[in-house]
Amino acid sequence: MTEVPEPICYRCGYPWSGHAENLGPYNKWCLRRWAAGVVVLFTDSVTGDPFFLFGKEKRLDGGYNAFWGFGELHEKDPHQTAAREACEEALGMLGNQQEILASIEGQESADAEVFLFLLSIGAQQVAALVDRYHERRQLWISAAESLKLLTQPGLRPGGDIMDALFAVPAQEFLAACWQLQDRRGKGGAAVSLHSMNGGVFMPKVEAKGSKKGASASGGLRPRPPAVCLAKLLARPQTDTAVKLQRFCSKGLVLPPHVPKAACVPGITRDGLPDGSMLAVQAIFSATWTGPRGTGLACTAESLADACATFLRRLEPPDVKLYFAAWIERAMDSPQQAKLAASHIARLVQRVPVVPLLQEQVTQTIGDACQRVDAALSARGDVSGADHGKIDHESLTSCYQLLSGASFVNELVKVGGINASMQPAIVEKARQHVESTASRHRLAWPAWLPPGAMQQEFGRISARKLENNSGPARA
Ligand SMILES: [Zn+2]
Structure with missing residues (x-):
């Protein structure tokens, strides 16, 4: 008898068990x-x-x-x-x-x-x-x-x-x-x-x-x-x-937006897939585990081999679009960060893209640090005083930066690629996520799966988020 593999959520990359039950078909509301x-x-x-x-x-x-x-x-x-x-x-x-x-x-x-x-x-x-x-x-x-x-x-x-x-x-x-x-x-x-x-x-x-x-x-x-x-x-x-x-x-007319037709998103002037369309497909194939979560996604390495052929033909701005999409995905969860890093590590062995990649990583992580800074100072609360309810902007920005930090660590580890972080801001983000988790465990948001918090974020106690299906969602 074939053993049925444990269902894996295609959004965060962690097991389905432990997710809230109201995330829709194939956990599409996760993250x-x-x-x-x-x-x-x-x-x-x-x-x-x-x-x-x-x-x-x-x-x-x-x-x-x-x-x-x-x-x-x-x-x-x-x-x-x-x-x-x-x-x-x-x-x-x-x-x-x-x-x-x-x-x-x-x-x-x-x-x-x-x-x-x-x-x-x-x-x-x-x-x-x-x-x-x-x-x-x-x-x-x-x-x-x-x-x-x-x-x-x-x-x-x-x-x-x-x-x-x-x-x-x-x-x-x-x-x-x-x-x-x-x-x-x-x-x-x-x-x-x-x-x-x-x-x-x-x-x-x-x-x-x-x-x-x-x-x-x-x-x-x-x-x-x-x-x-x-x-x-x-x-x-x-x-x-x-x-x-x-x-x-x-028939009363509202103030009109006169559309200036833009390029078709996803394709180059030569009618080929651009960096973003290529990335959307590669990311989907690397993560899609089917409607029940038990299917096998393509491996990040095999996809890198196939994508290298396309990337060699693209102009530098398109290559940057490709990395931008992968880095955004990496910031969805530490598991996706791992996946993205192994894909990219394989890719840079085949295509000379390290300078472009480093530029894009630096920019995205820099933006994420700024977002955390802005969110935490808008709250006026770095020490974690409780305002009675979750501030989703600061939780989201801090969570994303922590996923970004695990991405950078993975890149250095598996790809030998240099990328700098601002450790002080990452530490602030960690403290904020931890204090939010401990104060709001009963009202923990359903979109943020406990799996993504327990395994990689080290100091957050697994028990804090267990048996909690989050708030009801329409
Ligand atoms: Zn998930």
Whole structure:
């Protein structure tokens, strides 16, 4: 009989046991503090009618969505996450991340629990939007195709992107949300969408179908953020939601963000995978343990051999992007730090990239030190006095710096690569994490798995965090 391996969390790299139970399928909420996205609005350039722009993506939990995804630990604010997701998921046609962020910065979320911001892109033609995405998608897919060698069997190289973008008349969508509210979701009813002509989909309130992501009559079902959108439109609880409802019913235009189409994220001018797309694929293949955590990830060494071929062809800024992504991942947990270091140690034997690597490590660790410094001085509390609740920014920044410190130590150990740290700040970070752990063990955040704290952080007592599943998560 084959022994079933112990399930390993693909996010932090530690065993599943000990994780909170409410982290979703394959622990996808591990080391993720929030998810956020944007709802994209426009008016038809001929008729002036208000529209939503959605993406089609068939998943187990639905078939259409806003532009939305998980926040990373280095992101300090859900607006940053929303801007990055909007840039990536629309393949750059809504503008680059900085421009989108400038348009939504400071905006109140339309929902109190799910972070959804509004991005109005002014007057547009539906067909042009749909075609523009389609063209970008073709470019992206052909670039990703070349990463097949790095991809685990049965998975799509480069990961999932939206199948298509399409538009929905906002007035009809709002009417469907009201109708849904009257039915109070009976029989699993939701606002499903049905394809009409020229990239326009029409809403219909109906029950769940048997196929994944589909409604009873074959329409697209909403994914969770789109379910939330229907609720907040029917009964707005925030000023932003009230504005959105007014946009739907009266076509009142919000201040538009005029998108300057950016490059397709992830590909070079020659249509090849850039440093970030290469890194996303390599990191996924090095960590993905399957839906039950019992699968085998590719080894960091074999991936390094395959990636070396790509890196030799990339320009220095792209090589830096590659390392930047790995270093960010290394700062997710000491286990990921180990993995990243062994990958990089093998890589530098094959490609002459040590100066670029050291530059990137110095910069990222320097930024992390600054973030810790800023977070701790904002608290005015280096000694660890208790303010009654966890300050997530200082906990996150300190935790990330400690993971970064184990990454640097590993790099020196396995790769002989020099990188300097500021020991005083690392020590402050350690003290802060330890004192937070001892003071808040009953309210320990679910996103920070005890496994990542017990094994490598030495002085934190394992018992402090045991048998604690963290706060409930919606
Ligand atoms: Zn985990």
